Amino acid sequence: MAKIGVLGAGGFGIALSVMCNKMGHRVTMWSAFPAEITAIIRDGQNLQLLPKVKIPKEIGLTTEIADVQGSDLIILAVPSFAIRETARKLAPYVSQGALVSTVAKGLEAKSYKRLSQVIAEELPGCQTVVISGPSHAEEVARGVPTTVVAAAQNRAAAEAVQDLLMNxxxxxxxxxxxxxxxxxxxxxxxIALAAGVCDGLKLGDNSKAALMTRGITEIARLGVAMGASFETFGGLSGVGDLIVTCTSMHSRNRRAGIFIGQGNTARQALEKVGMTVEGYLATKTAYELSREVGVEMPIVEECYQVLYQDKSPKKAISDLMGRPRRHESESIWLQSK
Incomplete structure (x- = not known):
């Protein structure tokens, strides 16, 4: 039995807390919002973000981040835009070599830094582990078989998370x-947001399959340019996560895209979803980063124009389909440029 601190009482924070409690771990779940903790105590669940998932009374609920001090593992389960602020708040309460993981998926705006890099800046000396893969909170909380990746520069740290959380x-x-x-x-x-647009437009299976396939190609192209391994994008955190996010109604990104495909503006779509849509933020960051490093990402560029410049989704699709012909092989195409 270990002591687990979970920062964030949203969907995934709750799912992980409930799972760890079932494993016999002592869990403390923190929220920055007193009203959120009050509502969870009153209702026994988070009715807005993860309804029908009961939160056991054995899980400690707190708004004092110091209460996770001394945890064997601290999990940051806040949105990507809140990672730096949360890590900064946590800093006084973690010791050298502490095991810290993040389940957030995004890049920091303006700096374009990966979240593990942000955490390393705010928590120097801690062992940071990234947990990622096809893992909707709604299914993790219900005990649906799920497979993810724990990634770290120090393999021993990743294996420690594997030992603590695998069940x-x-x-x-x-x-x-x-x-x-x-x-x-x-x-x-x-890409998941774009897949939702396809669904909202009722384009069919051919279009969505093409989008997902060419989408993972673009993701890998930028990732490799930034020092990542091409092989990783064929795994759980690449194509695996892409599939589940593009096809499930659990996905806020897909739901927002559906509203846009049905004729809503990006702002209207975000309001209808009513929760953080990471794809909206990631589109702007990915667009800016790709231009800065000189990596061609036509799908990302069209998404940016639809979301931030009010371009018609139908015109965006037409422009993608009308691009100059090229070879499918990345290596042959890059050599010909």
Whole structure:
């Protein structure tokens, strides 16, 4: 039995807390919002973010981040934009060599840094492990068989997380390619939003399959340019996460895209979903980063124009289909440029 601290009382924070409690771990779940903790205590669940998932009374609920001090593992389960602020709040309460993981999927705006890099800046000396893969909170909380990746520069740290969290319903592989795991997790949200647009437009299976396939190609292209391994994008944190996010109604990114495909503006779609849509934020960051490093990402570029410049989704699709002909092989195409 271990002491687990979970920072964030949203869907995935709750799912992990419930899972760890079932494993016999002592769990403390923190929220920055007193009203959120009050509502969970009153209702026994988070009615907005993860309804019908009962939170056992054995799980400690707190708004004092100091209460996770001394945990064997601290999991950051807050949205990507809140990672730096949360890590900064945590800093006074973690010791040298502490095991810290993140399940957030995104890149920091403006700096374009991966979240593990952000955590390392705020928590120097800690062992940071990235957990990623096809893992909807709704299914993890219900004990649906799920498989993810734990990635760290120090393999022993990833294996420690594997030992602490792996159970009959959650299988964890370790991976040394932290960059690849993070770029896959962050950028698939862009493609998932675009997949929702396809569904909203009722384009059919052919279009969506093409989008997903060419989408993972773009993700890998940028990831490799940033130092990641191409192989990683064919794994759980790449194509695996892409599939589940592009096809499931659990996906906020896909749901937002569906609203846009049905004629709503991006702002209206975000309001209808009513929760953080990571793909909206990731689109702008990926677009800016790709231009900065000189990597061609036509799907990301069209998504950016639809989301931030009010381009018609139908015109975006037409422009993608009308691009100059080229070879499918990345190596042959890159050599010909």
């Amino acid at each position: 009959p319903t959650l299988r964890i592989y370790v991976n040394d390619d932290v960059a690849g795991v993070e770029y896959g997790g962050a950028l698939k949200n862009v």
